[in-house]
Amino acid sequence: MTGPAGGIRAAVLGAGSWGTAFAKVLADAGTDVTIWARRESLAAAIRSYGTNPDYLPAVRLPERVTATSDAGKAIAEADLVVLAVPSQTLRGNLADWATFLAPDATLISLMKGIELGTLKRMSEVIVETAGVSAERVAVVSGPNLAAEIAGEQPAATVVACTDVTRATLVQRAITTPYFRPYTNDDVVGTELGGAVKNVIALAYGMATAMRLGDNTKATLITRGLAETARLGVALGADPMTFAGLAGLGDLVATCSSPLSRNRTFGEHLGRGETLEQAQAATRQTAEGVKSCLSIRDLARAHNVDMPITEQVERVCHEGADPRRALTALMSRETKPE
Structure with missing residues (x-):
């Protein structure tokens, strides 16, 4: 070299x-x-x-x-x-x-x-x-x-x-x-952090467009990080990776910044636009739109629960209403953190 x-x-x-x-x-x-x-x-x-x-x-x-x-x-x-x-x-x-x-x-x-x-x-x-x-x-x-x-x-x-x-x-x-x-x-953890954060940012964008508050957004980031780490551990990643730049750092930046393609795409969906309308409006690749399908399938293959990813996939590819997706998340059975 x-x-x-x-x-x-x-x-x-x-x-x-x-x-x-x-x-x-x-x-x-x-x-x-x-x-x-x-x-x-x-x-x-x-x-x-x-x-x-x-x-x-x-x-x-x-x-x-x-x-x-x-x-x-x-x-x-x-x-x-x-x-x-x-x-x-x-x-x-x-x-x-x-x-x-x-x-x-x-x-x-x-x-x-x-x-x-x-x-x-x-x-x-x-x-x-x-x-x-x-x-x-x-x-x-x-x-x-x-x-x-x-x-x-x-x-x-x-x-x-x-x-x-x-x-x-x-x-x-x-x-x-x-x-x-x-x-x-930790290549596995670094890559998973980067892939899943795009999906969580779509959810964050939807919440932003629905004028939901900071409590909701903080919950999405925190629980989004939790499901990312669950999948990572199942695939052999170091859990500490998700507390670092490639995990929490990337997730916060992608969710919170208006410069983020995935957050912006999520905002269009949160305003009730179809996938095609959101794609036409943004004109750039929002990786989370396609990755939510493969990440959902990867999670299912390893028996990992990823509820935010599941709901984002439903909104993006099954035409689910973002508000109903949020209701589905909030009505899940309560459990210890």
Whole structure:
């Protein structure tokens, strides 16, 4: 593995808000970065003007950042390959990209979801599709709202990898005066925290739109964290992970911020809009909408009770009224916390 002193190179596959912000972080930390954009027009705009006009138009990207629509060109000789595409598109995209990977490249997942059908975490999809060992995959997760980080507002994150040396390499490659990464070896817990918080944020958004108060919102965050931890423990995660940045930190940021796609999407649903109307209004991927299906199925497969996730799925995919979903949550049998 090459270290920062050796001049590492990175490819960021995905030119959305978080991929673009992460490319800026890498460049500010001293890494040369190539962003892959699906559309050549967007790649050309990034090259020509040093900005991403579609997602972060006000953010000036460092000179170390360039862009291409040729994935092979982006990946070739990259020491760090950052995956920042919608989670449900990962398998198909990575199947096309795997042949370009350098033999010891570190793959970094920014994605927060559980694959539909297989119920696999994103790192598991990467290992399976790219044919790499789990030790080569790092997961970055935390309270990482892209617009704030791109604006250089102080934030922290978690770099989780079973290979401590590789986690430290990634940590060094993304440490800047405004971005502070911590390492962790609990990949399972880090990924689950990032996936489930999107679902809880949908519920939080619904509650916000229904003008429910802070008691309700605090209850959703707290009980949402509890069901996340229950699933995590069933899958072998460290319970303490959920008390940290990748658990509570990410959950609070995603629920409370108007910048959160999932909270915003939930607000549309809470106002009585259909899934299609909410999708048309937001125009960005709200990962929790699809992940609530796979997370619900994963919980059922492991006999884990996740009532908030169950109700969010009913609202999103069965047309349930958000108010009735809340009533269903409140009328559950009482029990010890």
